[in-house]
Amino acid sequence: MSNEIEKAYELAREQYAKHGIDTDHVLEQLAKIKVSVHCWQGDDVRGFLFQDQDLSGGISVTGSHPGAARNPGELRQDLEQAFSMIPGKHKVNLHAIYADTDEGPDLDEILPHHYEPWVAWAKQQGLGLDFNPTCFSHEKSGDGFTLSHPDDGIRQFWIDHCKASRRIGAYFGEELGQTCVTNIWIPDGYKDTPVDRMSPRKRLMESLDEVFAEPIDPAFNLDAVESKLFGLGSEAYVVGSHEFYMGYGMKNQKLICLDAGHFHPTETLSGKLSSLALFTSGLLLHVSRPMRWDSDHVVVMDDELLEIARELVRHQLLGSTHIGLDFFDASINRVAAWVIGTRSTIKALLRAMLEPIDVLKQAELAGDFTTRLALTEEFKSYPFGAVWDYYCLKTGVPVREAWLEQAKDYERNVLLQRGAQVSPAVE
């Protein structure tokens, strides 16, 4: 098998070389890209701090596939399993509710040591960590408002939570020697048309100013802010809209987080990158797959994913863009969901790197749109799959669908052995 893969790669290498594309170099570049894999696919966004709280904040996970992780040890075990089927070294994105501690801190009391086992594990696995304050699934977000809440006390609680989160991000960055991105998303909004759209936004702006007041070394932690068009129960108005965070992020040098599911259905994230990149200090992506709404389906290599990858590659945005995933599907094996979404994202980046970018740009500049269209179309059937297979082989992960048998074994031997109750950590 490995001989066949190597032979196919040699043929592919020759074909790409005819267009000046050095596949060996492309694979070296690909290996440098880190995808931030979101931990919350592993347990349907439940977390470990408030396990009796229902998921709130206008997001929803559907499906009842067995085997969700019930404690931090199981979640790490599942992530390790997923990473053994994903080429490259990446990052894990944690939410505050994934603290690994018996101390039971409230969200405004979280401290770096509550996440120490995650750091020890990340070091051992050679992974980076990213972070998010959890401004939902909590009694103080019950009426749908957090950082823009009209009540000073409740707003202060969420400000303190976000401040604590940045310090945890800085701790991750310092400990792991890899910058942590701490992303703030809040659900605040109204189900029906508000009378006053301005005041909640003013409160949010002031809360964010307070959250970001403490200087933190950007080598350790970078802040990001994530907008949204609507949520379940906030259909009419979301305080943290795209325009709000675009303005806030540019004015205050914060990363702007673009979630593929957070725009009007015909708007594309890929269409926004080249504009925002000209004016921002950097971007964070939440690569997701909206189906008619912000449904957070598992990412697949569809046209939009490819177009996002092309924008990042063609305009050299990989250095300033942090690529995170954000989907949660409980109707399929959760480990497989991670593997499918992450492999598809990396594969799309590879495909984008294997295109004759300079030739296409020159054709466009010369007004030769025939060549542009013809080459773009022909390259769709170039043997990128042979290069991908070779990359998997060389990085020691299963080639093609071979990973599925491994995932099924893991499901049989581990996931299906889990009962419904919370069990002690597996370690």
Ligand SMILES: C[C@H](O)[C@H](O)[C@@H](O)C(=O)CO
């Ligand atoms: C759990 C995540 O933080 C959440 O999905 C957020 O990023 C979002 O996209 C909400 O719609």
Ligand SMILES: [Mn+2]
């Ligand atoms: Mn998101």
